[in-house]
Every structure is written in structure tokens, then in C-alpha cells.
């Protein structure tokens with residue numbers, strides 16, 4: 251390990267691209283700058299940049315329409331920032347860490363080479379909003395920065411501890427369908443949440459138990475027992491569980507055949523790299539709160555006054571509390587904290603209020619004053635002092651989690 255070089259960590263979400271740059275001079279990642287382009291699914295996209303005291307927030311970017319444009323914009327911005335002398339040459343970037351949502355059976359991060367690239371490509375059908383765009387970013391980075399080593403970090407890795415009776419679907423178990431199991435996603439985020447909250451609670455991660463909620467354009471919940479994922483709400487693909495901006499979340503599996511009689515036909519948006527049926531297209535891209543309200547921006551939905559806005563919020567709250575109740579039972583009530591994270595979890599004070607208010611019977615309660623004043627802390631306690639269980643807000647950092655993983659295996663990754 252250790253050089254004067256830098257690590258670039260790239261997190262392609264379904265509505266955003268977040269990139270952080272770290273110096274690789276110590277055992278823990280030292281963030282030099284963080285840049286985020288959000289609102290890719292509700293244009294215009296907006297830029298947020300922070301490097302020390304230098305901050306840009308809410309700048310609208312008319313010409314940034316997709317993940318590829320966003321990466322080009324971000325690399326250009328970083329390379330041309332005079333306040334970032336660590337990044338002047340393309341060769342300064344030793345590693346680029348990419349968040350890849352579906353890692354199939356990979357149990358740890360991989361160096362991207364021809365084999366791993368094609369393996370990830372084959373998993374694209376199982377994460378149709380994510381893997382294909384992560385791969386196109388990997389390809390474009392490989393072309394722009396030919397001397398940088400690309401690494402894939404998977405959302406699925408954290409959930410490899412889910413017991414078999416929880417990850418198995420009760421369907422015929424042929425050898426192929428044994429791969430048709432629950433994988434779970436947002437794993438880099440849950441690893442980051444566990445690291446930050448256990449440190450906040452002054453407990454080792456291995457004895458910390460949480461019900462964690464990652465609520466963004468894709469939303470999920472996770473039961474963490476003694477530092478290990480016990481269950482999570484996304485499954486074989488990131489479609490199941492909670493509704494998202496454009497995803498239905500759990501519905502009766504037969505519903506789709508009543509919405510269309512060509513469910514199994516290929517969708518017009520299928521490409522050579524990505525095969526997606528009309529059913530998958532509909533449930534992944536045409537549902538969620540966007541289908542109910544006409545916007546993917548949950549900030550606008552929760553501020554909205556219309557019946558459909560209220561309905562979308564009530565649905566999300568209802569599905570969240572259902573999962574928290576189930577996980578509370580799974581954990582036998584041994585819960586150190588309920589944790590909110592992700593764009594909505596971190597910024598949506600009113601949603602936190604509604605969720606926690608509905609969980610009073612379990613011993614959770616919010617302090618409205620603290621909840622309304624969440625600042626820049628990595629972890630903030632928003633629970634009432636009188637409540638039995640803690641309620642925390644955590645600024646999850648998937649990029650830092652990847653950079654940490656890169657530093658831990660630096661020499662091995664250098665060998666390729």
C-alpha cells in the first residue's frame with residue numbers, strides 16, 4: 251500500500267452519479283473532494299461539489315443527460331480544479347473503484363479484466379437500471395485513463411451472510427434456479443452505515459444490531475444482526491421490497507400479466523448488452539412514486555398537497571413500517587438503532603417523522619426538534635431521550651467504503 255497517488259471512487263445510482271477522490275497515503279481513505287450530479291431522472295441535473303471550504307450546490311447542468319455525460323463532466327471538473335494539485339495528470343489516478351450493483355456469486359471485490367467484465371455483463375439482466383450503465387462507465391474510464399486499474403465493488407457482497415432459508419425462494423430448485431435467490435443490494439451503503447453507527451454507539455461492529463433503511467431512488471431495508479446482514483428487502487433483482495422512484499417494489503407477481511398481455515416479449519429498450527422484457531421494463535421503469543405523482547423527486551412528493559402526493563407518501567411509510575416490524579421480530583427485539591440513510595432518509599425529515607411515529611408501539615420515538623435540525627454530522631441522533639430504542643440518521647458513504655476496500659487489498663490489486 252501507500253503512494254502519493256489517488257483513488258477515484260465512482261457510485262452510479264439510478265438517478266445520480268457520485269464520485270469521490272481520495273489520497274492513498276494512509277491506511278484510511280482521506281477524502282480530497284466529493285462531486286455529485288443528481289436528478290438524472292428528473293432534469294435538469296444538478297451539481298454539488300465540495301473540496302475543503304470550496305463548495306458548489308444546486309448548479310443546474312443543462313447538457314448532462316445521462317451517466318456518461320455526468321462522468322465526462324466530473325472528470326473534466328476534477329482535472330481542472332486548481333485547488334486539487336493531487337490530480338493534475340491522468341496517471342495520478344492509481345485505482346478507479348466502481349460500484350457494481352449485481353455481483354452474482356462474487357464474494358469480494360474484483361479487478362476488472364476481460365473475464366470479470368464479461369461476467370458482470372451477464373448479470374446485467376438482473377439489475378437492469380444499474381449494471382449496464384456501470385459497465386459503460388468502466389469502459390469509458392478505461393479509454394480515458396488507460397493506466398488506471400479498474401476495480402468492481404459489489405452491492406451484493408454484504409448480504410452473503412443471509413441464511414439459506416431467508417435467501418431461498420420456494421420455487422423448484424433445479425441447478426439453474428438455485429441461482430434464482432435473494433442477493434440483496436445497497437450493500438456498500440449498509441457496510442458504511444454499520445461502520446459509522448457502531449463507532450457512534452461505541453460498540454464493535456460485530457456486536458451491533460440495526461434495522462437500517464437506505465431510502466433513495468431505489469429504497470431498501472436491512473436487518474443487521476451482530477454486524478451481519480440477516481435479511482434485506484431487495485431480492486434476485488433490485489425490484490422487490492419497497493417502492494422506488496420508478497420501481498413498483500413488492501406486488502402480486504401475477505399483476506403484471508393483468509397490465510399487459512405481452513409481458514414476456516422483449517421491450518423496445520432492450521439492447522445487445524441488456525435484455526429486458528416488457529414486464530421488467532414496466533415494473534422497473536414505469537411504476538413507483540413517479541407513476542402515482544408524475545415526478546421521481548421524492549422531495550417534491552412529500553412537499554406536495556395533492557391527494558396523489560399524500561397517497562405516494564402513505565404507501566412508502568406503510569411498506570417501510572411493515573418491514574421494520576418484520577425485522578424487529580427477526581432480531582428478537584435486540585436492536586441498537588433504527589437508522590435512516592440515502593437521499594430521502596438523510597434529507598426527508600418529514601418522512602422520518604411519519605415513519606417513526608407509526609413505530610411508537612415498538613418503542614421508537616422521534617425528537618421533532620433534533621429531527622428538524624439534522625446537520626453535517628456523519629451520524630446524528632434524532633430519537634427522543636425517553637424512547638427505548640435509538641433513531642439515527644447516517645450520511646452513508648459508498649465511495650469511502652470502496653476506497654477503504656481498495657487500501658486494504660492494495661498490493662493484491664496492483665498485481666492485477
Ligand SMILES: Nc1ncnc2c1ncn2[C@@H]1O[C@H](COP(=O)(O)OP(=O)(O)O)[C@@H](O)[C@H]1O
Pocket residue numbers: 263264265266267288465466467468495546547548549550552592593594597598599
Ligand atoms: N429534501 C428532501 N426530502 C426528501 N427527499 C429528498 C430530498 N432531497 C432529495 N431527495 C430525494 O433523494 C432521492 C435521491 O437519493 P439518492 O440516494 O441520492 O439516489 P440514488 O438512488 O440515485 O443513489 C431522490 O428521490 C430525491 O428526490
Ligand SMILES: CC(=O)OP(=O)(O)O
Pocket residue numbers: 262263264265351405435436466467468469488
Ligand atoms: C440498488 C439500487 O437501487 O441502487 P440506487 O438506489 O443507488 O439506485
Ligand SMILES: [Mg+2]
Pocket residue numbers: 263264466
Ligand atoms: Mg444510491
